[in-house]
Each structure stands twice: as C-alpha cells, then as structure tokens.
Amino acid sequence: MVNQTAQSSMNWSRINRGLIYAVLLTAALFYLLPLVVMVLTSFKTMDDIRSGNLISWPTEFVFDAWSKAWSTACTGVRCEGVEGYFWNSVQIVVPAVLISTFLGALNGYVFTKWKFRGSELLFGLLLFGCFIPFQVVLLPMAQTLGLLGLANTTAGLVFVHIVYGMAFTTLFFRNFYINIPGELVKAAQLDGAGFFTIFWRILLPISGPIIVVTIIWQTTQIWNDFLFGVVYGSGDTQPITVALNNLVNTSTGVKEYNVHMAAAIIAGLPTLLVYVLAGKYFVRGLTAGSVKG
Amino acid sequence: MAALEIQNVRKTYGGKTEVLKGINISIEKGEFLILVGPSGCGKSTLMNSIAGLEEITDGAILIGGEDVSGRSPKDRDIAMVFQSYALYPSMNVRDNISFGLEMRKVPKDERTAEVERVAKMLQIEHLLDRKPSQLSGGQRQRVAMGRALARKPKIYLFDEPLSNLDAKLRVEMRTEIKKLHQNLGTTIVYVTHDQIEAMTLADRIAVMKDGIVQQFGTPQEIYDEPANIFVAGFMGSPAMNFIPVQIQNEGGGLVAKVTTRDGRTYSLPLGERGACLTNYVGKQVTLGLRPERVTQVNPHEVERADVMVLEAEIDMVEPTGPDTVMHIHLNGTEVSCRVAPDSAGKLGEKMNLMLDLSKAVFFDIESQARIG
Ligand SMILES: Nc1ncnc2c1ncn2[C@@H]1O[C@H](COP(=O)(O)OP(=O)(O)OP(=O)(O)O)[C@@H](O)[C@H]1O
Ligand SMILES: [Mg+2]
Numbered sequence: 001m002v003n004q005t006a007q008s009s010m011n012w013s014r015i016n017r018g019l020i021y022a023v024l025l026t027a028a029l030f031y032l033l034p035l036v037v038m039v040l041t042s043f044k045t046m047d048d049i050r051s052g053n054l055i056s057w058p059t060e061f062v063f064d065a066w067s068k069a070w071s072t073a074c075t076g077v078r079c080e081g082v083e084g085y086f087w088n089s090v091q092i093v094v095p096a097v098l099i100s101t102f103l104g105a106l107n108g109y110v111f112t113k114w115k116f117r118g119s120e121l122l123f124g125l126l127l128f129g130c131f132i133p134f135q136v137v138l139l140p141m142a143q144t145l146g147l148l149g150l151a152n153t154t155a156g157l158v159f160v161h162i163v164y165g166m167a168f169t170t171l172f173f174r175n176f177y178i179n180i181p182g183e184l185v186k187a188a189q190l191d192g193a194g195f196f197t198i199f200w201r202i203l204l205p206i207s208g209p210i211i212v213v214t215i216i217w218q219t220t221q222i223w224n225d226f227l228f229g230v231v232y233g234s235g236d237t238q239p240i241t242v243a244l245n246n247l248v249n250t251s252t253g254v255k256e257y258n259v260h261m262a263a264a265i266i267a268g269l270p271t272l273l274v275y276v277l278a279g280k281y282f283v284r285g286l287t288a289g290s291v292k293g
Numbered sequence: 294m295a296a297l298e299i300q301n302v303r304k305t306y307g308g309k310t311e312v313l314k315g316i317n318i319s320i321e322k323g324e325f326l327i328l329v330g331p332s333g334c335g336k337s338t339l340m341n342s343i344a345g346l347e348e349i350t351d352g353a354i355l356i357g358g359e360d361v362s363g364r365s366p367k368d369r370d371i372a373m374v375f376q377s378y379a380l381y382p383s384m385n386v387r388d389n390i391s392f393g394l395e396m397r398k399v400p401k402d403e404r405t406a407e408v409e410r411v412a413k414m415l416q417i418e419h420l421l422d423r424k425p426s427q428l429s430g431g432q433r434q435r436v437a438m439g440r441a442l443a444r445k446p447k448i449y450l451f452d453e454p455l456s457n458l459d460a461k462l463r464v465e466m467r468t469e470i471k472k473l474h475q476n477l478g479t480t481i482v483y484v485t486h487d488q489i490e491a492m493t494l495a496d497r498i499a500v501m502k503d504g505i506v507q508q509f510g511t512p513q514e515i516y517d518e519p520a521n522i523f524v525a526g527f528m529g530s531p532a533m534n535f536i537p538v539q540i541q542n543e544g545g546g547l548v549a550k551v552t553t554r555d556g557r558t559y560s561l562p563l564g565e566r567g568a569c570l571t572n573y574v575g576k577q578v579t580l581g582l583r584p585e586r587v588t589q590v591n592p593h594e595v596e597r598a599d600v601m602v603l604e605a606e607i608d609m610v611e612p613t614g615p616d617t618v619m620h621i622h623l624n625g626t627e628v629s630c631r632v633a634p635d636s637a638g639k640l641g642e643k644m645n646l647m648l649d650l651s652k653a654v655f656f657d658i659e660s661q662a663r664i665g
Contacts, residue, residue, distance in 0.1 A: 181377060181379060183375045183377050183379035184379050184381065184382075186341070186344075186346045186366070186373075186375070186379065187373070187375060187379040187380075187381075187440070188381070188392070189346065189365070189366040189367060190344060190346070190366050190367065190371060190372060190373050190393075191367075191392050191393035191396050191440075192367040192393060192396035192397050193367075193392075193396050194367075197396070201381075201392075202381050202383070205382075205383035205384075206382050206383050
C-alpha cells in the first residue's frame with residue numbers, strides 16, 4: 001500500500017517534469033527562431049535567399065555577407081561597412097558605463113551612509129530621471145551640449161549617457177547599500193578612515209554583485225541606444241545602431257538580406273556576449289541584498 | 294579631572310522620539326563604567342553619542358576635560374566594540390584588526406606584532422586568515438574585541454562584547470578584560486545585560502531606564518541602596534522581594550507587619566533600618582528584602598535584634614546548585630528565599646525561615662523611591 005502510493009507519486013512527478021520540459025523547450029524554440037533565421041540567412045548567398053524559403057538550410061555557407069557588412073556595405077553615402085561605427089559604439093559605451101557606474105556607486109554611498117538634510121528629497125528627484133521619457137530631454141540636452149561645445153562629438157554622447165544613466169545606477173547602488181549595516185561605516189570612522197577610504201576599502205570590495213548588475217544594465221542600455229545616437233551623433237561619431245538603420249534603409253536596388261542580417265548580428269553581439277558571460281551574476285546580483293558579518 | 298563627563302545629554306530622533314532625556318555621568322581616569330538597563334533604554338545610543346557617531350541634540354560630552362561634542366569620531370581617540378560586531382566583510386581577520394592601525398599610520402612591522410599580541414590574548418591566532426563570514430558568532434565577537442584592543446585609545450567603548458560567547462569563554466574573557474583594565478588603566482564604558490559581569494567588572498554602574506539614569510554609583514551602592522524599586526528589581530538574581538507592609542510602633546521600636554498565608558501575623562523588628570520611617574507609622578510602604586536575607590534558621594544569628602523567624606508554607610522549590618530557591622507567601626505576595634540545599638523543605642511543607650532585616654530597604658508606595 002505504502003509502496004504503491006510512493007510509486008504513483010513518483011510517476012506523477014515524472015509526468016509533471018516531462019510536461020514542464022516540453023513547455024520550456026517550446027518556449028525556447030519560439031524565442032530562438034528569429035535568431036536562427038538571422039544566422040542562417042547571413043550565411044546564404046543572395047541567389048540562395050531568392051530560391052529557398054526563410055528557414056531552409058544554406059546550400060553553401062559563405063562569409064561574403066559578413067565581410068561586406070563589416071567593411072564595404074553602404075550606410076548612406078559612405079560604403080565602408082559598419083566597422084567604424086562598431087568602434088564608435090565601443091568608444092561611447094566603455095567610458096559611459098564605467099563613469100556612470102562609478103558615480104552611481106558614489107551617489108548610493110552618500111544617500112545611504114552620509115545622509116544629510118534633504119538627501120531623501122534629492123534622491124526622490126533623481127529617481128524621476130528613471131521615468132522621464134527620452135524625447136522630453138532631447139531639446140534641452142541639445143542646447144546644453146551646444147553650450148558645453150560637445151555637440152556632435154563622442155564625448156557629448158558619453159556625457160548624455162552618463163547623465164541619463166546615473167538615475168538608474170544610483171538607484172541600484174542605493175538599494176544595495178541600504179542593506180549594508182551602517183555600523184560598518186561607523187567602525188571604520190572610529191578606526192580613522194575618511195569618506196573616500198571607507199568607500200574604497202570597505203564598501204566597494206563588497207559591491208561585486210551590484211557592480212555586475214549595473215554594468216550589464218548600462219552596457220545594454222547604451223549599446224542599444226538609437227535615439228540619442230541619431231540626434232546627438234553625426235557622421236563619423238554615430239553608434240552602430242544608427243549605422244545599422246542607415247544600412248538597411250540605403251536602397252541600391254536589391255535588398256541584401258544576408259548583409260542586413262550579418263550587420264544586425266554584429267550590432268547585437270556585444271550585449272549578447274555580456275549576458276552569456278555575466279548573466280548568472282546578473283540574477284545573483286539582483287537577489288543579493290545584505291552582507292552578513 | 295574627569296576622563297569622561299556627560300553633561301545633560303539629550304538625543305532626539307526625527308524631532309519627536311526622545312531617546313536620551315538628560316544624561317549626567319562623570320567618571321575619573323581609569324574607571325570602569327558599566328551601563329545596564331532594559332532593552333531599548335538608550336545604552337547603545339549613549340555609546341554612539343560618546344563616540345561621536347550620533348550627533349547629540351543637547352548637552353555636552355567632555356573627554357579629559359575637553360569638550361568634544363563637535364568633534365568627528367576619529368578625533369576623539371576612542372575604540373569601540375559594536376553590538377553587531379561590524380567586521381569588515383571583505384577583509385580577513387588580520388586586516389580587520391590592523392585596519393585601524395594602518396589608518397593611523399603605524400608602521401607595518403609594528404602592526405604585525407600588534408595583531409599577533411591581540412590574537413594570542415583572544416585565542417584567535419588560528420583564525421587570522423579567515424573572512425568574517427567563515428567565523429562563528431563568538432569568534433566574530435572576539436575579532437571585534439581584537440580590533441578595539443589593537444589600539445590604545447583614551448576610552449574604550451564596549452557594547453555587549455561578550456553576549457555571544459559560551460559560559461566558559463565568557464568567564465575567561467571577563468577575567469581577561471579585568472586584567473587588561475588593571476594593566477592598561479584605560480577608561481572603559483561597557484554595556485552588558487549580565488548581572489555578574491556588571492558587579493565584577495564595574496567601578497561604577499549607571500542603571501538606565503527610558504533614557505534616564507535611575508542611579509549612578511558603585512556596584513555595592515547599587516546593590517545595597519538602590520535608588521528606587523526599578524533599580525532594586527533590576528540588579529540581583531533572583532530579584533529582590535517587594536512586600537507591601539504596614540509600619541507600626543510596637544514596644545518602643547518600629548515593626549513591619551507580615552501575615553503568612555495560613556493567617557499568622559508576625560511583627561518584623563526593623564531596628565536601625567527603621568530610623569527613617571518615623572513619618573510612615575501606620576502607613577503602607579514597600580519592604581525590599583533580597584532573597585539571600587530570607588534563609589534557613591542559623592542558630593548563631595537568631596539572637597540578633599533585626600532577625601526574625603517565621604513559619605511559612607513552601608509554594609515552589611528550585612534547586613540552583615549552590616543553594617535552593619524556595620517561594621513562600623507573605624502579605625499575599627510571592628517571596629523568594631535562598632536556603633542551603635540541605636535544609637530546603639519540600640513543596641507544600643511548612644518550614645521555619647529566618648528573615649534578616651539588617652539590609653532591608655523601604656520604598657514609598659507612591660513615588661517608588663527609596664525612603665531614607
Ligand atoms: N535611528 C533611529 N531612529 C529612531 N529611533 C531609534 C533609532 N535608533 C534607535 N532608536 C530607538 O532608540 C531607543 C534606544 O535604542 P538603543 O539601541 O540605544 O537601545 P539599547 O539600550 O542599546 O537596547 P539593547 O539592550 O537592546 O541593545 C530604542 O527605542 C530604539 O527604537
Ligand atoms: Mg544596544
């Protein structure tokens with residue numbers, strides 16, 4: 001009797017498990033399909049594309065589309081591929097991510113461990129920045145960039161992303177640091193450490209999880225940004241998202257789907273890579289709160 | 294000159310909750326001050342205020358005669374052990390201990406030597422390379438002690454530094470702290486919930502309640518002459534007995550009337566202790582009598598004028614080892630007695646007990662303050 005119940009409950013759990021896997025697999029396939037189509041198409045020749053259907057296997061794997069997308073495809077009037085724009089994006093993303101993450105950490109530190117009169121209000125106002133639609137700041141920001149002499153420069157774009165990203169990075173770090181006991185800071189103060197020493201030696205070393213989260217978030221946001229790039233960048237400072245758009249819209253007769261797909265994958269690769277490499281830290285970081293001990 | 298002087302210190306959080314309501318304490322250099330009081334009475338807040346980690350709302354704090362109220366924590370030359378340990382999570386034990394020295398620019402070899410010395414004293418030598426997360430509660434607490442002891446400040450602040458240790462280690466550490474205090478002669482302020490710690494370590498005890506110092510005095514003063522019922526009940530275990538009694542004048546001396554549960558009434562002779570009660574004749578007061586003053590009958594003591602023997606029924610028996618605690622009823626109140634295990638009676642039996650009133654104290658029923 002007992003054995004039987006155990007048996008049947010085991011059967012049930014097997015069936016459940018099977019069902020769950022089936023659902024998960026279907027969902028994964030569904031979401032992966034566009035990527036598969038993109039990858040397959042990017043390795044086809046134009047003839048192949050015209051004759052076959054969307055998900056057919058390439059008759060022959062060729063890298064022509066990739067090299068064309070990278071170095072000779074036309075984006076508007078110029079025909080130098082997306083390579084230059086790719087590096088533009090890198091030049092924008094790296095400093096913008098690092099600086100906005102650092103400032104966010106510093107802000108979070110101040111908002112939790114060095115509260116001052118009105119700091120809650122200031123934090124509240126800063127949070128507003130998370131909800132302001134991009135479009136609202138376009139004109140005032142253009143004016144500001146003009147005044148600073150940064151219009152149409154990479155530095156200008158970096159500046160925009162730092163300002164816009166700081167609201168998010170501050171929020172992340174503030175929520176992380178609020179769970180870290182204030183007594184750590186007090187103990188360090190008594191030990192004779194100052195404002196920055198405490199930040200460097202006590203708080204930053206335990207901020208790993210939230211730094212990873214912030215960097216992933218910011219990298220994705222800034223790399224994928226199109227609006228700021230198209231408005232504040234011009235010609236040779238434009239990021240890859242804008243170049244991709246130009247490439248697809250440049251009509252010279254035939255639409256070269258294979259080149260478009262290759263360029264799109266190139267544009268998306270860095271964020272994909274960041275997720276693959278650091279994705280598990282992302283989840284871990286989002287759930288990490290207090291540091292005990 | 295006082296090493297530490299707390300003058301009328303008030304602390305209000307957020308403009309309304311007053312946590313410290315005018316604290317006045319002054320201790321000499323080298324004195325060991327113990328703060329006791331129920332949870333939430335403001336002990337940690339007072340410690341933080343002394344350290345400069347909390348800004349005080351009113352009053353002044355003087356260290357070595359200098360007003361430090363406006364000074365930053367690091368300029369007050371204080372080392373503190375936090376109730377929550379507050380070890381730096383990213384540093385190993387060694388770095389935790391030497392961080393304060395490093396900040397004060399002590400050369401490397403001196404730091405190493407100091408870490409060795411402290412680790413040896415606290416028996417944590419084998420833990421030096423571990424991170425705080427890899428330590429037990431008691432080990433963390435010792436590291437926290439070590440971090441404070443590595444420095445030689447003007448004042449040590451210890452916020453319940455031994456609360457997480459096992460009984461044996463706690464006694465060892467207590468002795469260690471006492472020795473340390475005797476050797477260094479450093480002024481110490483120490484918070485504890487442990488009565489024995491308070492009595493054995495302190496030169497002075499401040500008993501706090503609701504942000505007010507109820508009494509400030511030597512351990513013996515606090516024990517023998519508590520300022521009010523709260524202090525009397527807080528110090529000592531089992532707690533002092535509080536018996537409502539009527540004071541009467543009988544045969545030229547004052548007596549307190551007590552009735553056992555079976556209706557027999559006795560007149561407790563107050564002797565010397567009654568001198569302060571002349572205004573209370575015919576009135577009710579609260580008689581405070583410590584359990585160790587209600588014992589088995591010791592023949593050589595019964596002759597004394599302030600000793601009285603009475604017979605009472607035993608309501609409860611609790612052996613504690615060195616002696617046995619029994620409960621009886623007098624004037625409708627439970628009274629605990631401390632008797633030698635051999636002479637302890639059984640539950641429900643009647644037994645002769647000796648009440649020694651030489652250390653009896655009396656409290657006003659209204660104000661709860663000690664009379665006299
Ligand atoms: N930041 C704060 N804001 C408001 N109230 C506070 C704050 N910190 C402490 N309190 C209150 O002040 C009172 C005293 O707290 P404190 O930590 O000094 O108590 P304590 O005597 O050390 O207690 P315990 O023995 O439990 O450690 C408590 O009622 C507490 O709720
Ligand atoms: Mg406390």
